[in-house]
Amino acid sequence: MxxxxxxxxxxxxxxxxxxxxxxxxxxxxxxxVVYLDGNSLGALPRGVAERVAEVITKEWGRDLIRSWFGNGWWTAPERVGDKIAPIIGAAPGQVVVGDSTSVNLFKALVGAARLALPDDGPPPGGAEASTGGGASNARTELLVDDETFPTDGYIASSAAELTGLVLRRVPAAGLAAAIGPQTAVVLANQVDYRSGTLLDLAELARAARAAGAVVVADLCHSAGALPVGVDALGIELAVGCSYKYLNGGPGAPAYLYVRADLQSRFRQPLSGWHGHVEPFAMRTEFERAGGIVAGRVGTPEILSLVALDTALDAWAxxxxxxxxxxxxxxxxxxxxxxxxxxxxxxxxxxxxxxxxxxxxxxxxxxxxxxxxxxxxxxxxxxxxxxxxxxxxxxxxxxxxxxxxxxxxxxxxxxxxx
Amino acid sequence: MxxxxxxxxxxxxxxxxxxxxxxxxxxxxxxxVVYLDGNSLGALPRGVAERVAEVITKEWGRDLIRSWFGNGWWTAPERVGDKIAPIIGAAPGQVVVGDSTSVNLFKALVGAARLALPDDGPPPGGAEASTGGGASNARTELLVDDETFPTDGYIASSAAELTGLVLRRVPAAGLAAAIGPQTAVVLANQVDYRSGTLLDLAELARAARAAGAVVVADLCHSAGALPVGVDALGIELAVGCSYKYLNGGPGAPAYLYVRADLQSRFRQPLSGWHGHVEPFAMRTEFERAGGIVAGRVGTPEILSLVALDTALDAWAxxxxxxxxxxxxxxxxxxxxxxxxxxxxxxxxxxxxxxxxxxxxxxxxxxxxxxxxxxxxxxxxxxxxxxxxxxxxxxxxxxxxxxxxxxxxxxxxxxxxx
Known part of the structure; x- marks a missing residue:
């Protein structure tokens, strides 16, 4: 003692x-102050205030509309995404920043259902799925851990309603075992927001792969705190906020990870013009952009986004x-x-x-x-x-x-x- | 001459x-500079840079997590909404700020379809609708003007797919005449983004009311330029961006108007925790908040939101x-x-x-x-x-x-x- x-x-x-x-x-x-709430709102990195001031006074105030291309505003969602990528173990070109975590969960879950359900082609699980799973049209459920951060469950419920899936809640510890041929999508929090319990995401990913189900991981409480290794896990989709361990600032935009090989088939429901292959052609029909740009929706909130951009320099x-x-x-x-x-x-x-x-x-x-x-x-x-x-x-x-x-x-x- | x-x-x-x-x-x-692109990105109002700097260095840097309630961050979406309300002719409590225009269009269109279709109760048109319209389950279409800003059409297409409606595009000038008993929802831009043509929204609203259809108006190119008078028009829903004539800054958050008498029945699909009646109770089941809070989704991007808040002071x-x-x-x-x-x-x-x-x-x-x-x-x-x-x-x-x-x-x- x-x-x-x-x-x-x-x-x-x-x-x-x-x-x-x-x-x-x-x-x-x-x-x-001893600040032990950086898992709710991360502390302020140096340089953010100065950078945001410059964006307001010079880029907005003087360069005006020209900043969208002249100062790189238009491509910031992908550029900042690529700064988050190494922190979660993703190769470049798979992370896009913008919108809230809840909105990204909606994109991911509806997109996941479309990947998993027959109308949108075969499930991403590959050979194991075709031998191990049942008929793919038997996929009827969206699984979620019953201790999930509430918004995940709320959004999952809406996504299930709109895609015709049934929401089933099981304890996080039993999630991997609950996956079966009936599972279309599994949504899991890598770290429980209350208890801090770390989920075995590798086990979950293996079980999902064997059953041909699509995994959506919520990394809010793990990204920036531990090596997530999304690419190595082989999971399909992930979302996370950037205002906890990534210190992006109050309500900083969230991010969406879409595994590279699935991007051409990832059809998310918020088909806004920023996700169009040629947004300034102003065409009548939506044609999805290639790559991770397909995760974008509308005009990004630039001041919050540049704050995050600069905040991430603390990770250099x-x-x-x-x-x-x-x-x-x-x-x-x-x-x-x-x-x-x-x-x-x-x-x-x-x-x-x-x-x-x-x-x-x-x-x-x-x-x-x-x-x-x-x-x-x-x-x-x-x-x-x-x-x-x-x-x-x-x-x-x-x-x-x-x-x-x-x-x-x-x-x-x-x-x- | x-x-x-x-x-x-x-x-x-x-x-x-x-x-x-x-x-x-x-x-x-x-x-x-003569700046004639304020209908794309409004000019910088004085005071914004100073206010954002204060929020970063003091509210984020020092007050930290306590700012959500101590500095009014949590209620900013409604408070700033109430600053926009008089500009578009809305009484307080009907406008909420947050997310992009595209995301708000999605909320509004899916919410409108649910208002218009029988599962969610009678259509909002009232007596005129019951005499003038056909059986409400015959409502099959989402009407949109074919010269619409592209994102409106793209999002309408997705909302139609998810709600089982058929998207029909007609010229803006023929929109009111095209409304019939088969119409569930009409989406219209008050001002055409290319030609600047002003739509007769009053005529459209009358036609929709007579047929029991729900109107969603896009005010991006009209709010702050002319008296919209949403309340007086009697339309159900509206959305708009805040970075054009409202001068909120690059990608400033958009807003959603939900007419007061419809708020209790407005069931939008992005059921995130900020739209929950008691978000910090962290309950498993989603229970929609009352009032315009029901239009909220996830954590608002505070830096962009406070910039808009201050920018709106130029309207005093x-x-x-x-x-x-x-x-x-x-x-x-x-x-x-x-x-x-x-x-x-x-x-x-x-x-x-x-x-x-x-x-x-x-x-x-x-x-x-x-x-x-x-x-x-x-x-x-x-x-x-x-x-x-x-x-x-x-x-x-x-x-x-x-x-x-x-x-x-x-x-x-x-x-x-």
Missing amino acids: SDLSDLTTEAASRDAADPLAHLRDRFDLDPD GVEIEAVRAKSIALTDFFLRCVDELVPAGAVACVTPVEGARRGSQIALACADAERVMAELTERGIIGDFRPPDLLRFGFAPLYLRYADALRAATVLAEVLG | SDLSDLTTEAASRDAADPLAHLRDRFDLDPD GVEIEAVRAKSIALTDFFLRCVDELVPAGAVACVTPVEGARRGSQIALACADAERVMAELTERGIIGDFRPPDLLRFGFAPLYLRYADALRAATVLAEVLG
């Missing part, structure tokens, strides 16, 4: 040895494996500090204690959690309350220190003591 | 007498009727200048010459139009080229002077001379 002094020494020594410690300087942080030279290593070490250390300092029985960890089985957050069940989080915030420890009884602490490895983890646990102990 | 000196005198005298002349100071304009105290009066006078004057100065036969006006029959733009057909517009731009007259042969000049009455109209015509005459 360590005391506070030992933990303080350990935190200092870990921070001194942290190979990512220098990244903290890439953010504009309040020195009086960062290896996601190193981020993952620090994330686990940091959350392990926080759990130890909580164990040592917080009165026994005052909190119960609902996040898997084994680092490999969680994302980059720790959720602690606690009596009166809403009031406790308000008091923590009052004292400069900002996390999140999730009903009914969870304190949720997100650890963004790019800007958090071991000393921050210790301070958070110390203040939590004071509040609960 | 006036010569250039007479026209110069007239422009100066008109500018001196212009009751809206002072509004020009609300914009940050390049003194060397402005009467849209006065804007319309200046718009007609300004475009009339431009047409006269073109007539007087440009070599006979070099251009042909495709916009109605009667002011009451057009929006706030003038489109001139011209040989080699793309090159001509490039030369105009080179000389500081910025308009738009629309294939195959149109020079399009938008006149934003808030910041343009009669002297600008004269200068544009003068330079056009030089280029074509």
Whole structure:
């Protein structure tokens, strides 16, 4: 058992040895705050304010309409997508940025149903599917984990209604096993937004492939926190927001991943002019653009998009494996500090204690959690309350220190003591 | 016939007498440019850069996650909607801002189909519909004008496919006459994006009401240029962008109008968590929020939204009727200048010459139009080229002077001379 002094020494020594410690300087942080809500709204990267100001005053104010091509606004959704791609393990040309996560989920789910259902050609699963699956017209269901972030379930319900599928909710842990020849589409959150539990996406992908079902992964709580490796997983589609671990700013545009070999067949329902093969020809009939451009809809919100573009520069030279290593070490250390300092029985960890089985957050069940989080915030420890009884602490490895983890646990102990 | 000196005198005298002349100071304009593309991307209102900088550095950088409620981010879509409402003649609580025009068209069209088709209750037309229309299950078509801005047609095609309607394209002038008992939904652009022709929306609304069809109006090229009067028209739904005459900035979020009495039955397909009655309860089942909040989907792009919020302050105290009066006078004057100065036969006006029959733009057909517009731009007259042969000049009455109209015509005459 360590005391506070030992933990303080350990935190200092870990921070001194942290190979990512220098990244903290890439953010504009309040020195009086320990910010453990970067999994809800990431901190402000340096340079964003200056870049947005330049876009407003010069590109909008002076270059005006000419900026769409002269300053690269038109192609920003793909260009910024290619900056996100390496963070989630995607080769270039498969990620496009724009619209909210919910809107991208809708594109992905309806597009996935069309990939999976016979009218739009054979399912993407290939040989395994034709031997292992039933008749493809027997695909009737859209599977979703029943602990999903709510908007995923809501959008899935609408997509199911419009495509004639039946929505079936099963526990995340049973998702892979639930996939069968009747499954058209599976929607899964890689990291549970409440508990932080990491789903075995590789197992899910294997089960889906064997059954010829199409996977849509929600990476909101995993991208930027751990190596997703979308290409290596072989999943078909993914979506994610850019305002959590990617630090793109409030409501920063989300992204859509469409695996390269499926792009020519990906027919998403929001067929706006930005996804047209020749938007300025202003033709009557919609003809889908090739490549990932097919995921675009309407005019992108440029100010939010350039903020994200600049924010992503904080990732320059960062290896996601190193981020993952620090994330686990940091959350392990926080759990130890909580164990040592917080009165026994005052909190119960609902996040898997084994680092490999969680994302980059720790959720602690606690009596009166809403009031406790308000008091923590009052004292400069900002996390999140999730009903009914969870304190949720997100650890963004790019800007958090071991000393921050210790301070958070110390203040939590004071509040609960 | 006036010569250039007479026209110069007239422009100066008109500018001196212009009751809206002072509004020009609300914009940050390049003194060397005559900007006639405000119907594509409106000019930069003063104060936007400062406000966005404050939101980035203080609200995001320091207040962080607390800004969603502490700084009013969460309610911004309705609050900013209520700033747009008077400009389009809507009472409060019927306009919500967020997403692109294309995405809002999709919400509106699928929502309209559900209002019009029997499964979702009786059509909104009321008594007239029940006597005048056929059986409501005979409603099979989605009508759209065949000169529509392309994205409207593309999205209408997708909405028709997903709702089982048949898309029928008819010329805008014949749209009202084409409405019949078979019509579920009519989508119409109030101002044609190419020719600037103003549609008689009142006639269309009457025909739709008589037949029990639901109207979706696209106000992109009319809002901020003329009094739309959505409430007075009695149409059901409308959408529009905010980056043209509303000057919200590049890709500024679009808006959706849902008539108050229909909001409780407006079931749009993008059922994201921001449209839930209690989003932070994180419940499994979607329960639609009341009021215009039902038009929301996912997390709004806050930086673009606050830019729009501030940009709309340029409308403080402005009467849209006065804007319309200046718009007609300004475009009339431009047409006269073109007539007087440009070599006979070099251009042909495709916009109605009667002011009451057009929006706030003038489109001139011209040989080699793309090159001509490039030369105009080179000389500081910025308009738009629309294939195959149109020079399009938008006149934003808030910041343009009669002297600008004269200068544009003068330079056009030089280029074509």
